[in-house]
Amino acid sequence: MRRRGAGASASGPARFVALRAARRLDRVSEAAIDIACIRKTYKGRVTALHEVSFRVEPGEIFGLLGPNGAGKSTLVKILLTVVRPTEARGSLLGRPIGEKGALARVGYLPEQHRLAPYLTARQAVEFSGALSGVRRGERRRRTDALLDLVGLGAWKDRRVGMFSKGMRQRAGLAAALVNDPQILFLDEPTDGVDPVGRKEIRDLLVRMRSEGRTVFLNSHLLSEAEQVCDRVAILLQGRVVKQGALAELQREGAGQELVVRWPSEPRELPGCAGPPRVHADDPTLHVHEIASLDPSDAQPAIDAARAADAVIVSLVSRRERLEDLFIKAVSDPVTGRPLPPGASR
Amino acid sequence: MMALLAILVDTYRELSSKRLFWLSMALSGFLVLCFAAVGINERGLVLLTWTIEIPLLNTSVLEPGEFYKLTFYTLGVRVWLAWLACLLALVSSAGLFPELVSSGTVETLLARPITRWRLYLFKFVGGLLFTALQVAVFCAASFLVIGVRGGAWEPGIFLAVPMVTLFYSYLFAACALLGTLTRSAIAALLLTVLFWGFLFTLNTSETIVNSFRVAKVEEVAAIDRFVDRRRQKDPNVDISDLETERSLAEEALGSLRTAHRILFTTKTVLPKPEETVALVERWIVDAANLRSVAPEDGDDEPSQDTLAKRRRGRGSSFGSVRARESDVLEAVRRERDARSATWIVGTSLAFEGVLLLLGCVSFSKRDF
Secondary structure, three states: OOOHHHHHHHHHHHHHHHHHHHHHHOOOOOEEEEEEEEEEOOOEEEEEEEEEEEEEEOEEEEEEEEOOOOHHHHHHHHHHHOOOEEEEEEEOEEEEOOOOOHHHHHEEOOOOOOOOOOOOOHHHHHHHHOOOOOOOHHHHHHHHHHHHOOOOOHHOEEEHHOHHHHHHHHHHHHHHOOOOOOOEEEEOOOOOOOOHHHHHHHHHHHHHOOOOOEHHHHHHHHHHHHOOOOOEEEEEOOEEEEEEEHHHHHHOOOEEEEEOOOOOOOOOOOOOOOOOOOOOOOOEEEEEEEEOOHHHHHHHHHHHHHHOOOEEEEEEEEOHHHHHHHHOOEEEOOOOOOOOOEEEE | HHHHHHHHHHHHHHOOOOOOHHHHHHHHHHHHHHHHHHHOOOEEEEEOOOOOOOOOOOOOOHHHHHHHHHHHHHHHHHHHHHHHHHHHHHHEEEEEEEEOOOOOOOHHHHOOOOOOOHHHHHHHHHHHHHHHHHHHHHHHHHHHHHHHHOOOHHHHHHHHHHHHHHHHHHHHHHHHHHHHOOOOOOHHHHHHHHHHHHHHHHHHHHHHHHHHHHHHHHHHHHHHHHHHHHHHHHOOOOOOOHHHHHHHHHHHHHHHHHHHHHHHHHHHHHHHHHHHHHHHHHHHOOOOHOOOOOOOOOOOOOOOOOOHHHHHHOEEEEOOOOOHHHHHHHHHHHHHHHOOOHHHHHHHHHHHHHHHHHHHHHHHHOOO
């Protein structure tokens, strides 16, 4: 409703887009994906997923992160009926997981997808639309628009077999979007795409979010995910080891760093977490960590340092990068070494 | 319906993107041209404008229409469509299912609102398009040739389209299953050709054993007839030679019946490609016109000289020395024709159904 209000106050095309987005959100008042439990054990009792559960809200970009072999692709494939689960409870667009009907409103670009080399880009996208039940006229209209959108407008009638990897990826993206999906699953979408293409894909994802669609991004390119994801889940050994809004997760390890030059021996300062550490670049400096992003929490420490004739060199706020979060999540808390990512017996 | 149409069109595009498809089409066209170049007149065989005089093959023996229909069936259907073109079609389409289940392709297809069963079956139907198209083009061209050159406008020729497609479907069902299981086009092709070879061998063995069995039945009947005739002429005549022959024939008949029962039972549950295609001949070639070509024997008891010749294999059919050759051939033909199209096609389709079911189950139960 908030989005509808915002849309109503806008004008022209922006208002139109906002209204369409609001309508789409109204249609899916429930979670886009609501996983109560997904479990997958392969023959030989190898368990790829252990009772995974999470929720993806409509209109957000959700990143499923994890090292290779953690079970990310298996999870997506279970949602899309490509892999049969041992147990699956939950819903996709309000329908039970595994029900084919929901897939008419889902787009999917798998990792290392293969478009038929004998088809032209136009035929490949239209074929994808026909399988999703998009009517002929609509299919043709969308195919043209989407191929223009992904930058293949001049290559519509060329065979996919002669495309570069990046071009195939763009064509695959157009094929995934042809049914005007409410959820788009992307497995390493920028793989093989040049930097300009990557930015275009990121912009497209943001645009889809603004239209009220849900994007489920499966990636191990953390810098990419960090730029676009609203929420993330980190999967390791078939379990969700961390999940939440990206901003909140980053705030968990956030704080301020007060860099001080002490005239003599360094002292502990009030409001700081433990004794100072020596600065990595300059051994004459010491770093005091304040476990808060609020500048007022740093004032007692600054006052105490100044009172002791120390020189305040800098005060910087520090947010945890997604990569740090990720490394922390996939490492042994005792040894700090990465845990094995994959399935277990 | 939309998905079915999309998969059919896609499969056509996939097959027609291969050179073999066009090579096969070109060969079909060439064959029809050859077919058109050959004719028959009152003196013999006509090749373009030259006449090759053949006393046993001219319009006094065979009508031009029958000649073309026979040539169409013998060379066009049995040799070209049911062997060479079918092999080319298998080579072309053996990769359809391994490609369907290959990584990167199958995910995008399964993540669509279409069930795996439908996907498998639609792809299968799409694969049959290759043969159906080839046969339809060949039949249309042959229809024109037979009409123009032979003067017989025979729409029955188009029966070859469903029958040859049906023939191919038995093999393609096996190819699809094997391709799904092995994920290899080469393995699927080789195993399908082996399966085809097995069916061919089984059919040939059954046909031969059955012909010998039928010939032995005729032999026993002929001996009984001659015994009656001799006794009518002279009740005290010595018939020990015929009785000995009869008991030997009965003994052989028992063994042949057992062997045939085993082969026939095995054949019943398996597809019958050869017999399916042979239905075309049954329906389009008028057998009465062909039978008149064979000279009729008398029904008298053969002389010792004739018997000696037949025992050496001359003038006998399937080892029968007492029965008339024409009777044996007629009985074999009757036996063949007694097998209904429903039995031939029905039992074959039942086996094909099992193969498709196994393929669907395998495709549906697998993780990709």
